[in-house]
Amino acid sequence: MNAPALFSTMAAALLLLSTLAQSQEAKRFEVAAWVDHFDFAYIPRDGVALFDTETVEGNSKVLDHVQEVGATTILWRNCAGSTMRYQSEVESHHQDAPLDKRRVPDSRPGWGWMRYGETEPDILGSAMEMCRDRGLRRGVHWPFEETHWATWTIGRWNMEHPQFWGRTADGQPWWGRVSLGHPEAVEHKLALVDELLERGIETLYIDTWRVGGWSPAYEYVDPVVEAFERQYGQAPPASPADPRWCRHVAGYVTDFLRQVRERLDASGRKIDLMVGVQDIAPIDEEVALRRGIDWTAWVDEEIIDTLVVINVRWDGEDPFGSTRRLYREVLDRVSGRCRVLLPVQAYDFSHLGMPSYQKATELGQDEVAKRLMRMAWEEGADGVSLECVDYNNYSAATRVALKALAEGECRWVQDN
Amino acid sequence: MRALCDLVVIPLCMGLGAGLCAQPLQLTSGPGDHTEAAWSPDGSRIAFQLAAEGGHRLCLLDMAGGQLTVLWDGPGDALYPAWSPDGRWIVYCHQNITTTAVQGIENGANLLVIPAAGGEPRRLTSGLCRDYVPCFSRDGESILFSSTRGSKQPSVGLYSVPFAGGDPREMILEDSQDVAFVEPAVSPDGRFIAHSFIAGFRSNWAVRLAKASDPTQAFSLTEPSRSCLSPVWSPDGRWIACTGYRPGDEGWGVYVISLPDGGMARLQTGPGNSRSPAWSPDGGSLVFENNRSGSYQLYSMPFVAPTIVAEGAVDEAGEAVGPVLHYSFTRAPGETVEDLSGTGNAGAVTGELEAGEGAVGFEAGGSIDVAAPKGLDFGTGSFTVSAEITVARHTETLRIIAVAQYPESPLGWQLYLNEEGQLWFNSRTPENLYVGARSDFRVPEGKRLSVLAYRDRSGKVSLVIDGALQQTAGTGAMLSYPHADLLRLGRQYNGGYVAEGVLLHEFQVRPGIPGRQERISRHLQEFLNP
Numbered sequence: 001m002n003a004p005a006l007f008s009t010m011a012a013a014l015l016l017l018s019t020l021a022q023s024q025e026a027k028r029f030e031v032a033a034w035v036d037h038f039d040f041a042y043i044p045r046d047g048v049a050l051f052d053t054e055t056v057e058g059n060s061k062v063l064d065h066v067q068e069v070g071a072t073t074i075l076w077r078n079c080a081g082s083t084m085r086y087q088s089e090v091e092s093h094h095q096d097a098p099l100d101k102r103r104v105p106d107s108r109p110g111w112g113w114m115r116y117g118e119t120e121p122d123i124l125g126s127a128m129e130m131c132r133d134r135g136l137r138r139g140v141h142w143p144f145e146e147t148h149w150a151t152w153t154i155g156r157w158n159m160e161h162p163q164f165w166g167r168t169a170d171g172q173p174w175w176g177r178v179s180l181g182h183p184e185a186v187e188h189k190l191a192l193v194d195e196l197l198e199r200g201i202e203t204l205y206i207d208t209w210r211v212g213g214w215s216p217a218y219e220y221v222d223p224v225v226e227a228f229e230r231q232y233g234q235a236p237p238a239s240p241a242d243p244r245w246c247r248h249v250a251g252y253v254t255d256f257l258r259q260v261r262e263r264l265d266a267s268g269r270k271i272d273l274m275v276g277v278q279d280i281a282p283i284d285e286e287v288a289l290r291r292g293i294d295w296t297a298w299v300d301e302e303i304i305d306t307l308v309v310i311n312v313r314w315d316g317e318d319p320f321g322s323t324r325r326l327y328r329e330v331l332d333r334v335s336g337r338c339r340v341l342l343p344v345q346a347y348d349f350s351h352l353g354m355p356s357y358q359k360a361t362e363l364g365q366d367e368v369a370k371r372l373m374r375m376a377w378e379e380g381a382d383g384v385s386l387e388c389v390d391y392n393n394y395s396a397a398t399r400v401a402l403k404a405l406a407e408g409e410c411r412w413v414q415d416n
Numbered sequence: 417m418r419a420l421c422d423l424v425v426i427p428l429c430m431g432l433g434a435g436l437c438a439q440p441l442q443l444t445s446g447p448g449d450h451t452e453a454a455w456s457p458d459g460s461r462i463a464f465q466l467a468a469e470g471g472h473r474l475c476l477l478d479m480a481g482g483q484l485t486v487l488w489d490g491p492g493d494a495l496y497p498a499w500s501p502d503g504r505w506i507v508y509c510h511q512n513i514t515t516t517a518v519q520g521i522e523n524g525a526n527l528l529v530i531p532a533a534g535g536e537p538r539r540l541t542s543g544l545c546r547d548y549v550p551c552f553s554r555d556g557e558s559i560l561f562s563s564t565r566g567s568k569q570p571s572v573g574l575y576s577v578p579f580a581g582g583d584p585r586e587m588i589l590e591d592s593q594d595v596a597f598v599e600p601a602v603s604p605d606g607r608f609i610a611h612s613f614i615a616g617f618r619s620n621w622a623v624r625l626a627k628a629s630d631p632t633q634a635f636s637l638t639e640p641s642r643s644c645l646s647p648v649w650s651p652d653g654r655w656i657a658c659t660g661y662r663p664g665d666e667g668w669g670v671y672v673i674s675l676p677d678g679g680m681a682r683l684q685t686g687p688g689n690s691r692s693p694a695w696s697p698d699g700g701s702l703v704f705e706n707n708r709s710g711s712y713q714l715y716s717m718p719f720v721a722p723t724i725v726a727e728g729a730v731d732e733a734g735e736a737v738g739p740v741l742h743y744s745f746t747r748a749p750g751e752t753v754e755d756l757s758g759t760g761n762a763g764a765v766t767g768e769l770e771a772g773e774g775a776v777g778f779e780a781g782g783s784i785d786v787a788a789p790k791g792l793d794f795g796t797g798s799f800t801v802s803a804e805i806t807v808a809r810h811t812e813t814l815r816i817i818a819v820a821q822y823p824e825s826p827l828g829w830q831l832y833l834n835e836e837g838q839l840w841f842n843s844r845t846p847e848n849l850y851v852g853a854r855s856d857f858r859v860p861e862g863k864r865l866s867v868l869a870y871r872d873r874s875g876k877v878s879l880v881i882d883g884a885l886q887q888t889a890g891t892g893a894m895l896s897y898p899h900a901d902l903l904r905l906g907r908q909y910n911g912g913y914v915a916e917g918v919l920l921h922e923f924q925v926r927p928g929i930p931g932r933q934e935r936i937s938r939h940l941q942e943f944l945n946p
Binding site: 041047051052053054055056058097098099101102104106107108109111112115119138149150152161162164167168169170171172173174175187232238239389411 | 493509513518546548564574579596598617640668845873874875894
């Protein structure tokens with residue numbers, strides 16, 4: 001082989017290798033860590049707070065800690081309810097009580113005095129920059145509509161527009177919580193999407209589990225009721241668990257996500273829309289619909305890029321076996337039409353997270369985490385989602401174990 | 417104190433006198449929100465807060481000449497100005513935080529007083545808490561305010577502090593998440609404190625009256641079906657104005673509540689949100705903030721007492737309705753009990769009843785029965801059961817006060833006392849399942865109670881006792897009621913659960929749900945003038 005031919009062959013081989021590498025790079029098994037700097041805000045050691053989350057330096061330390069789990073994606077929390085944790089022009093902030101007397105202040109030491117809306121530079125923008133500099137995929141974790149169970153999470157826009165509040169069947173308005181049945185409320189939320197885009201996000205993760213008390217029970221607002229009457233020729237049922245009513249209400253959530261999708265696409269950048277749902281398996285549409293959620297429609301319509309399974313309803317008699325069956329069921333239902341992240345959940349609000357697995361199996365957290373992550377990988381998921389990486393809630397041993405898998409055995413997505 | 421140049425005052429009302437203006441008149445115009453107006457005791461000035469670059473300033477508007485002056489424009493936020501009764505002082509809330517929480521914050525939002533003529537403010541409270549929305553006592557000796565200073569949970573209590581200086585004193589605090597007593601306003605006679613109140617994530621702001629001598633004794637003037645806050649007393653004590661919203665409104669508005677009957681009306685303040693009203697000292701005008709121009713500006717309007725349309729009992733079509741059965745036991749019944757409703761539902765006395773002091777008792781196992789009563793075929797519509805009862809003594813048994821028996825639902829609806837002495841009212845689901853509302857408390861012995869129990873057209877069952885809506889309600893009670901087989905007072909339809917120790921003074925049944933006046937009016941009068 002002459003020199004030019006050898007060069008040509010080598011070049012072709014390099015190109016092939018490069019292409020293969022790129023192909024593999026595109027299929028890196030994702031470890032998506034939900035991060036809320038607020039949860040790092042008041043961790044005193046010897047009288048000193050470990051993280052000053054109102055500074056870039058403090059949040060850099062937060063990120064250091066989070067990366068110990070081998071995270072490839074950071075989903076940084078932007079809000080609590082409808083109060084923002086960055087310099088939002090559209091919404092108000094955690095510290096706005098008593099500037100707004102309608103809000104009951106967060107009186108807790110430390111947390112109650114966080115002024116994320118005034119911090120220089122803007123917290124969310126600087127967090128996204130840090131992620132970019134560290135080679136991490138950067139995103140925002142935006143809990144759906146109103147999260148938490150406290151009035152200090154109610155934003156100014158909501159308080160200023162009582163005419164858009166949710167309402168029960170008997171006409172009682174729900175203080176400070178708006179309904180997606182009002183186009184003005186949707187437009188307001190889309191303005192928040194614009195703010196997030198301005199901060200350089202690559203992923204918008206909307207979490208529908210953290211719905212606070214949002215449910216079809218509070219959707220008896222005029223536009224939703226009138227649409228129901230037009231469609232069915234009768235008044236809506238008084239029971240918010242009525243399947244027809246739930247499906248009707250779920251349509252407004254789907255329509256909202258459709259509009260978010262359009263907004264992201266209109267940015268001219270490729271922004272992934274992730275949506276998280278909980279308790280979705282065994283696939284039981286009625287259970288999901290009672291929360292006003294119709295995730296299969298989002299998949300079928302290809303509105304979302306990634307489905308995040310927040311937890312599955314596994315069986316205590318066979319924790320891992322039943323989990324695996326449920327993972328398969330979800331993946332089969334999705335059938336490759338969007339990416340799927342499966343849970344390695346530290347939180348246990350629903351008694352379906354790692355603490356409950358530990359209780360059921362008497363295994364340590366690190367072992368449970370390893371099994372869940374490996375199972376997700378074996379079943380062909382695109383990654384795992386970690387809710388939430390707070391200070392030490394994924395133990396040191398768990399962080400080491402997860403990182404070892406993320407950078408070793410589970411580095412690439414299985415091609416099933 | 418200096419004149420403020422960057423605002424334009426619109427003095428339309430000034431020369432004429434507010435009372436001559438038919439429509440709300442704009443008092444201020446300029447950049448930033450102008451809010452939280454407070455009229456000086458002599459009526460010559462209005463204090464308010466102005467949102468400006470870097471924080472909130474305290475400003476004064478001269479009502480005669482329209483001149484605006486800045487009373488305080490230091491760093492931070494100066495909020496919620498309130499006048500002393502002699503007009504010499506203004507107390508306000510001030511907050512100026514310049515460090516991160518981790519770096520350390522010495523003071524939070526605290527109270528300061530400043531001479532109304534201008535001068536240096538004096539710190540009244542301190543500490544890392546939020547002291548806000550202050551008002552002076554009628555004698556000017558102390559200041560009432562809301563604060564988080566005693567809270568471990570996100571809650572707010574009412575406190576007072578001597579004007580001369582000293583330690584704040586807790587007046588009322590319930591340290592549970594989202595329980596807040598905010599915006600105290602002392603009545604002209606000093607006997608009551610009106611304030612905003614919220615209790616929980618899913619509740620709504622309500623306006624309450626508390627006794628100044630014991631703020632734990634309180635009466636809610638507004639109900640969860642609307643959101644109301646920022647109460648202020650008219651100078652004659654006959655009205656309370658507040659910010660309010662009721663489903664169907666375009667946004668926030670100024671409501672007035674008449675005393676002592678509790679009637680409510682929304683004032684016509686024009687487009688936009690209207691909030692935080694304040695009375696002129698002569699009671700002839702109200703000043704409030706409105707955002708029709710894009711930012712909040714101050715407006716005034718003459719106060720003309722509105723005609724309060726009584727929110728009486730209504731049926732599904734909104735028509736006023738009367739009872740289909742009405743018994744009064746002011747006179748002892750004979751063998752029958754006359755039905756005062758005119759429907760013809762006379763009751764037959766079965767067994768022996770005790771009678772006396774305007775009531776009947778069921779100690780001996782007697783009852784009052786109406787076979788095939790007319791008018792109790794409510795279908796899926798609303799209905800109300802009202803009763804005046806006294807529980808002379810408690811037993812540890814279930815006691816049926818009233819039960820209506822239907823063909824396929826022998827326990828169609830019931831009013832009863834449970835073993836713990838709590839009062840219950842229940843209706844049923846279409847599947848004939850129980851749905852109940854319960855009293856918040858064990859019924860006190862020997863006290864006459866006014867009970868309103870009702871199912872509304874959405875299937876919610878509620879219980880109001882002495883004007884107070886009880887917290888535990890039920891939903892989904894959409895059973896369709898056909899013609900009833902039996903109405904029985906004093907024991908269960910099959911004879912058990914005798915209402916021992918219960919005295920019944922009045923009893924009514926009617927379609928529809930009770931109106932606001934009926935729910936609260938008499939009880940409010942008793943609260944104001946016991």
